[in-house]
Amino acid sequence: MFAIGLDLGGTKIAAGVVAPDGRVVVSAVRPTPVGGGVPSVLAELAEAAQGVAAQAGLAVGEVEAAGLACPGPVDPATGTVSYAPNLHWRQVPVRELLSARLPWPCVVLNDADAAALGEAHFGAGRGAELMLYLTVSTGIGGGIVRQGELLTGAHGAAGEFGHQVIEPGGPLCRCGRQGCLEALASGTATARRAVERLRQERPSLLQQLAGGDPERITAALVGEAAARGDSLAAEVIAETASYLGIGVANLVAAFDPDRVVIGGGLANLGKRLLDPVRQLVRREVLPPAGERVEIVQATLGAFSGVVGAAWAARGAVSCS
Ligand SMILES: [Zn+2]
Known part of the structure; x- marks a missing residue:
């Protein structure tokens, strides 16, 4: 089954539908909204995820989970981002907020960790x-x-x-x-x-x-x-x-x-x-x-975080 990977940066959001073999089937990049605070960024993330799923022609049930790569330290137990200076975020319960906007189980992890997972499983x-x-x-x-x-x-x-x-x-x-x-x-x-x-x-x-x-x-x-x-x-x-x-x-x-x-x-x-x-x-x-x-x-280029976040999401679902 497919998983969705999201990579949130200070200036842009990358999203992709990722196959189990790590291939990015459909991808999109959009700017990170500025000035609207946490709700506008979360709304944009959810729209990006649903946008790539629709573009790939997938029904809700054909996506297993969604993973988000986020700047800053992330509490693995709660999916809360403690501090992301680029976004002016402190103690934001990102997993909870994203889960409320998407029909899939969500996981959140640090962006460099996501890229590391992507490269470890599907790249260099x-x-x-x-x-x-x-x-x-x-x-x-x-x-x-x-x-x-x-x-x-x-x-x-x-x-x-x-x-x-x-x-x-x-x-x-x-x-x-x-x-x-x-x-x-x-x-x-x-x-x-x-x-x-x-x-x-x-x-x-x-x-x-x-x-x-x-x-x-x-x-x-x-x-x-x-x-x-x-x-x-x-x-x-x-x-x-x-x-x-x-x-x-x-x-x-x-x-x-x-x-x-x-x-x-x-x-x-x-x-x-x-x-x-x-x-x-x-x-x-x-x-x-x-x-x-x-x-x-x-070797994965700009989409290593998307691929790794999707991999982490799939892993978290299959463990639970
Ligand atoms: Zn330093």
């Missing part, structure tokens, strides 16, 4: 015994999957890989601390470092690509400039890779995973990002963990 993590997943985009999130099941920690807060301190006293992080991996190796941090270097008035292709407006510099643009041979952009990417490598090395030393899957927008940099991370992990982590771990790019 297939067959791994212990997989760590990192999403590197605006921020850095993570998830841990062992033998196909999420490890969420004693308080549901495991996998916050972006908030390990890499450089004490370093740049300020969104979490209020300094020198977190997220503040050094995320897409936002990469763009910021590129802008800082441009201020030193070094010539770079980036100026031209951004039309002379530093506000328009993104990590993707830095990647493009690096691919076209720009030395300033290549240095910035190398720095990002080196910070990320330290973060991943710490995780490999702590968990001894057989696979680390890197997703999110920055993973599109491919070998330019991953090769230095692999080298640093081999060099810095004691064998056998550092020698044997595989570090690979995620």
Whole structure:
């Protein structure tokens, strides 16, 4: 039977009808409503779920369950989101609210955890015994999957890989601390470092690509400039890779995973990002963990959260 996956972000909502083999049969993306508070976001989520079901021509009884990937820590027992700064949410009982609007059983889980589950079952993590997943985009999130099941920690807060301190006293992080991996190796941090270097008035292709407006510099643009041979952009990417490598090395030393899957927008940099991370992990982590771990790019792209949320929903229904 089919399940519906929803992925709620600060700017957009992704929805999909997902087959048991992980295929996204029908998908849709719509903007996250702003200004209407919790009720308007929940209404939009429910509409997105029903919209994709209708588009796939499914009757209510042909959908087994719906899963929602949500930013912030989620209490696995109640489906309550404790804190999601992007949405200005605190202690929102999302599962209860979504269940009231949909005809299917609902589960709610953290968005990085959902993406980790998606990759573990249907993407680059297939067959791994212990997989760590990192999403590197605006921020850095993570998830841990062992033998196909999420490890969420004693308080549901495991996998916050972006908030390990890499450089004490370093740049300020969104979490209020300094020198977190997220503040050094995320897409936002990469763009910021590129802008800082441009201020030193070094010539770079980036100026031209951004039309002379530093506000328009993104990590993707830095990647493009690096691919076209720009030395300033290549240095910035190398720095990002080196910070990320330290973060991943710490995780490999702590968990001894057989696979680390890197997703999110920055993973599109491919070998330019991953090769230095692999080298640093081999060099810095004691064998056998550092020698044997595989570090690979995620394969499900933007719908990993949708696929993982649908998988979690189906699993929760079949357990109950
Ligand atoms: Zn932080």
